[in-house]
Amino acid sequence: MSRRWPQLGLPLLTKELIEQSARRRTYFVRLLYASLLFLLAYWQFSAILTSSGSNNLAMLGTGADMFNRVVELQFLGILLFLPALACGAITSEKERNSLTMLLVTRLGPFTILLEKLLGRLVPMFSFLLLSLPLLAFAYSLGGVSTLELVSGIVMLVLVCIHVAALAVMCSSWCSSTASAFVGTYTLGLLSYPFLVIGAHALLDRFSGGGINPALTFANTTTPIQLTTESPARIWIQVVVLGLPAVVYMGLGRVFLVSRAQVVRQNLVLRFFRQLDHFFFWLNDLTTGGVILIRDDVQLPDDSPITWRETQKKTLGTTRYLVRVLVSIETPLFLVLAIVAGMAFQTRLGVAAEALYIVWALAVLLVTVHATSLVSSERSHQTLDLLLASSMSSREIIQQKHQGVRRLMFVLAVPLLTIFLFESWFAMGTPGLEDGLLAVITVPVAALRSAIQQYDYFLCAVLSVVIYLPLCSWIALWIGIKSKSQVRAMLLTLLLLFGWAFLPALIAIGQTEQMVVQLLRYPPLTVFACLCSPSVIVLINENAAAANLAETSQLMWYTGVNFTAYGLAWWGLRQWCLARADRLLGRLAADTHHESHPVTSAGLPLENVS
């Protein structure tokens, strides 16, 4: 019997790379990554060069600083992009029912996993190569040692392998790309502090000193540290980042086989059912089981889709909306109440941080819900049934949106709570010293504070009234246009992240200075407001607190900003409703017939990206 020699073919890796090269998305993401990297690097380099003064000689040696910034940016890029790129490695095969076919080939489970990992690492490495011109520029200015350069490259490659291994493990475990996506980011966030503490503890032991892990985490928030001293320090970090990657791959190998046929489950529903159990337990414990609002499901009235969205969907029913509200409002209220007694800047700082977190959460929830409105009908193959019914497309979209409206009302409550607290904090927390009477006097004082600072409060309220619906219509529109819910969700989040959250992220740590600079040039302020919806929020939060802008000035910016975004919301809504038939892929009702190509799935060809 002749011996079969192993052949080095890497068929799965080849297939992955061919597939990726055939997708337009690959080039779009690469362009986006490069644009963000170069934009942020330009901004950072400019700051370094400006601070070094006008003397050209003073610029020499600043390369080390620039090099560190580029490595930091790439590190951030890996953390943000790679989980999204790699989390579908195995789940995409599960969703296409092709994993079992792969498992019965001569490719072993570990080979499959390894080739999948490499298939996701190659594009990420190409992203890392994008920074070569920046590194060359930094190197030319001097200050970067060879060891530091090697250390930087090794660390970035290691972080890539670590994150990709984590994502591939989650992908092996999960049944859908959406759950793998959430799982990778969640596990990554949870494991991050341990990596940081582990890395710094080992480095400290290597250098001979004692270490306080908590202090280490507070002082430096990355597990990578570029070294200029000894190559051995690189090896320590190789262990810290490489060892978990090996463990992730081992677990991924186990899950790949044991969970190859895992049944898809509605994770949101499961989460809410768990939440149900908890609340019932809490209710039994505190009230002995008193129920104020009973779920009394009626049969549909004349708006069947609204009925289903508000009576049957997880994020639409009163019971679950109350749970969402309580889950957000209770910790928020407690935190704000605790900081009320602290220093002026501290309490306002905490309130602003809470505001950004609640905004992010609200946008996330609205986006997930709104993108799923039509795409879930498509994935459950129920859209055609609705389209063949007597309901007009306009009605279908309007009724679908009703469920998100309720969610937006609920999410507006914690946001308004923060605005009230901030107004009250800004006025010096009147009524807090009234003892038990504070229960009455504080809310009255908070309301009075809001009225007194009407410019701040109006801007804040308008941001909720206009931005949340705008966000919901953008998500709904992308949900209609996209083939799958996951794609719609990722696209919307990416769009909103780039459009709304990036300016806020860039401004972290120096928001006040940036707002001061901006307010010096009113046309530039208006332009910035029109470029990103978060700019007015940053101005409102900082200008009012630090008295940076006059009331009339703030009112002017508020008026311009919200008129523009209000028009955008109204325009998008009208556009979606007017083109509802075409967007949903249906013959236009009682109008002259117009040809427009569709795919075999009934999806308008223009929708397929």
Added chain:
Amino acid sequence: MPDPDPEEPAPTKTAPVVSIENLHVHYGPVHAVQGISIEIPRGEVYGFIGPNGAGKSTTIKVLATLIGNFTGTVQVNGVNVARHPQAVREQIGYMPDFFGVYEDLNVREYLHFFAAAYRIARKQRKTVVDDVLELTDLTHKIGDQVDALSRGMKQRLALARVLLHDPDLLLLDEPASGLDPRARIEVRELLKALTEMGKTILISSHILHELAHLCTRIGIIETGEMVAQGSLEEIYHQLRLMRVVHVQLIGADETVIEQIRGIEGVSNVEAQVDRIAIQLREDEKAVEDLHQALVGLGLRIHMFQPEAMDMETAFMKLTEGRTA
């Protein structure tokens, strides 16, 4: 562009329920339907046969107002689909080749949901839902979750759904696909009951002998083109298909076979292990006359079994397995 049609969207009872003239559908560069013309009179069951990708579902989707990029004239009850899709939706019941599941609804809620979507008055809904449940024999499942039903029951529920607004035309895309034999027979019986109620049905299927039992007319489609249509007898006649008669004769030998070959209307005789297969040109000699002729030759007949006209043979003869 479809032909202009200035008439009001008032359904006419005299017009054919379905009238398709020169229908063309493109999916980007793919010419999915290439000049199909069909006319289905009231109360008829029209079977649509064709390989995967032939254009059956596309044609049905055009009638269901779910596709916009077609050319030609398509009318339901005399109402132009391109001009008055909303009026057409009132007259059709569309059942796609998949079962759309709302996992959060039970059978009652599912039917009430679609009854509301079809704008049935709130007071009438309970009666209508009860009626369609009774017709589809699902009354005992009224409280069950939809996604917990068996596939056969889901198909019956889908039929109940399309009957809610009492449409004239039922568009059924592969209703028996993926069903076990019992469920398939149940669906077939249900369709027979609907035929007796006077519904006009356009049904596509791969299970050819079932269509043969059910349909009054058949259309065979391949790569978007209609290759044959008419009643079964007409299609067989068009194809000049030969009937095969299996006989067992006592003491049959080469001489007997030569004698049978000599009978007028017999095109071929093949001696098999335990029988003789005689191919007969039915337009020249009827099966009964063949029996008479064999007896006339003095042959003792142990078995005489004419093979049923075979839709599969017709289908295979007419199609070449091409796709658009």
